[in-house]
Amino acid sequence: VRGLFAAFAFLVDGPASALLFAERALFSTGFGLDFNEVRPGHIRSSEKTIKIHISELKIGMFVSKLDRPWLETRNAPTVSLQLDPWFQNNMMLQADQPLVFSGTSAPGTTVHGIIATSSGSRNVSAECQCTADGRWQLQFPAFPAAAESLDCTIFSDSAEQQLTNLLCGDIWICAGQSNMEWPLQQTLPEEYSLASTEIASLRLLHLPPGTPGTSAAFPVSQLQRLQPEQFFRGTWNHSSQQTAAGFSAVGWHFGRTMLQLTSRPIGLISTAVGGSPTEAWISSHTLSQHPELSALTAADWLSNPLLGEFCPLRGRQNLQPHLQAGIRIPSDLAGPNHPFRPGFLWAAAMQDLLLRPFRGVIWYQGESNAETAERVEQHEILFSKMIEEWRRTAGTDFPVVFVQLPGMQRPHWPEFRESQRRLQKQLKNTAMAVTIDLGDPQDVHPRSKQPVGERLAFAAHMLRDSPTATTAAGFAPLPGRLQREQSHLQLDFECGGDSLQSSDGELLRHFEIITADSTVHAVEARITAPGTITIAMDGIRQPRQLRYAWRPFPSPPVNLVNSTGLPASPFELQIPPLAAP
DSSP states (O other): OHHHHHHHHGGGGOHHHHHHHHHHHHHHTTEEEOOOEEETTEEOOSSOEEEEEETTEEEEEEESSOOHHHHHHTTOOOOOOEEOTTOOTTOEEETTSOEEEEEEOSTTOEEEEEEEETTSSOEEEEEEEOOTTSEEEEEEOOOOOEEEEEEEEEEOSSOEEEEEEEEEEEEEEEEESHHHHOBGGGSOHHHHGGGGSOEEEEEEEEOOOSSOOOSSOOOGGGGGGOSHHHHOOOOEEEEOHHHHHTSBHHHHHHHHHHHHHHOSOEEEEEEEOTTOOGGGGSOHHHHHHSTTTGGGGSSOGGGOGGGTTHHHHHHHHHHHHHHHTTOOOOEETTEEOOTTSTTHHIIIIIHHHTTSOOSEEEEEOOGGGOSSHHHHHHHHHHHHHHHHHHHHHHTSOOOEEEEOOOOOSOTTHHHHHHHHHHHHHHSTTEEEEOOTTSOOSSOSSOSOOHHHHHHHHHHHHHHHHOTTOTTSTTSOOEEEEEEEOSSEEEEEEEOSSSOEEETTSSOOOOEEEEETTOOEEEOOEEEEETTEEEEEOTTOOSEEEEEESOSSSOSSOOOEEETTSOBOOOEEEEOOOOOOO
16 A cells, blocks of 8 residues: 555656556555556456546556455445436437436536447447536437437446447337226237237336236235335336237337337337326326316315215225224325325326426326216316326427227216317327227227227327328328208318228218207218218208217217228217308
8 A cells, every 4th residue: 555655656757657656566565457448548457446537547456455354444435326217228218309317426426428329330428427415417419219229338437337228219108097008918819919029129118006906905015015106117128029918008009000100119118007097197286276176185085076986996995904904004184095096196107207208198098087977077177187287297298199988888988088089179289099999898998909009109100290180191080060051961071081981881870960859860971072971961950969979889880980991089069050041
């Protein structure tokens, strides 16, 4: 050690003589030098590395004979350099936006970073100082979407972190309830088989919920997961049969189709919880500030009638046995934590995900908010506030593509689907995947998910290229202007494609007119122009509404489609008065 100090004192005579003196002194005291450079200004060592900075000169030394107890008795400070858990190997980074990495280290530490392509064709560096509270953040220039992988090295003078096999592409959040959560391995065999080959440009971050979807009491061992910061855990992987098996089937088919449509790598983050209501995905603060929603958070949610029957019942089934046994569950005045509790999934997932770079959100949810007429009406407010809060948090009007509920024998689903259609028309940069033809009369979980994911992708692709063009081929036919003539109605469609068609060549089915006395009249409808339908009205007095596919589960199947085969949305329209002659 005395020789080492002498070497430092000798630096006044210049770096060359200092280096020679230091080498002699170090070897005499049991130190050695290894000059195998791994990057400019750093020396590789096979044991503990000490880095000494003198102007631009950096000398790397490794301990070869000095024993560890000596280091401990000297209290040599060791502060690790850590990346935030979000940053993982194999992850997708959002293309065309600055790349930001963050973590912790000792206050005042200089943190460096290098991002390099696997071929070495491009590398960029960044540097920052760790703040007084131990936080650091490196920002790199944006990278374009590309199939070539990236490696990232983050280092300080005392530590180093490596991230490998990263990609730049488009990240989509896949959120909702059980039909979004439904795993690929439980779908139709021919749909699951598509995941049998590896897809390096499709990256998956599966965040399964911390508690099971069950009517039984939660396992005691999982109650600790009922903390927002503990509820979702997962790792990034590229798509393979193994990693895709438990992943969202709707999300996976969406990602595979987007990859084909855009030729850009796709990253999917699945954060869906079976049975979860819309209000769970909105912050408690936003709910409490809205005059028509504040009551949702004003009392113990397990007994709040405004939340319908299903969600509080399931909460009691999952939690009450533990509460009665005196087991502590994280709670406050609004009741115990649970994925169905208003605000919980916002705190557990969305408030963090929305602050990170991403492309958009796909959403499949609504079953838990469609059980009564009151809940359907309430959902229309909830959905608008949810999108508003998400976009405010993200700081951008990112695209949201959602699934209109399919056919099923549940009484309030026609009204819910109509509400979804109106919401899509009102909310900018949104699109809706119509699935009225894909449901099951009794099973809330139809096993075919491929067409749902594909329709979401078609709409998302259209929004990406033409966010205001609702007539593009990726959109389902939606009703437009309705005109009344003496003996018929004329309805123009935003048909999403070249024309309207009958999918089976038969007359169009499921059109009806409701009169002032609430009588329902089945009526004949014909395609009379590429985007126009004429509806006969002979003998019908005082017509009030025109409806299409206004059944919980239309049977026989609907057959009004566009030229790409996408079905028209169900609807209810007010019939205008007869124009004056």
